[in-house]
Amino acid sequence: MKSIYVILLAVLLVAGEACSPVKVLNAEAEAGFSLARYKTFDFSIEDSILQNAPPEYNRQIELAQAEVLRQMMAVGLRQDKTNPDLLVNFGMVVEDKTQTRQTNFITDPPRYTGQRRYQWKSKEVPVGKYKAGTLSMHIIDPAQNKLLWKAEAETVIPKKSEDIQRGILQSIQALFRKLH
Structure with missing residues (x-):
């Protein structure tokens, strides 16, 4: 009976990973890079950026830093603000996007316009707007x-806003899964 629970848990974990809303792109490491070779880290962010940023951005940066700190400590690194072995730098970009769909002859047939020489072309039509974050x-x-790694x-x-925070945490966790 225990083995059934273990298998069910494994399936749920794999399914949760596959359905993750976060997509990791362009993960590249320097040849031979391993976090195990380092002991300390710190964040590379200029104070002037945080001073001029809106409060919401600062809260998101602090949340991201706290999750990076947690992930780094989980692999045995500690934060050292004076002489770190590694620097972690990250940035967030938000873009407005438009979701589209392709028209086709079956769902979007041509309409008779009174002319004999009309033509129908497939095209992209907008169906919604959303924000994408990187x-x-x-x-x-x-x-x-x-x-060393990006x-x-x-x-x-x-x-x-609470879902935005969850998205930031999931994004950093996804990045750390690619890091190991």
């Missing part, structure tokens, strides 16, 4: 000023 993360070796996570941004 979170990019870079891990840098500050001693060599060298990029990736981007893309997701649709929900309307509720």
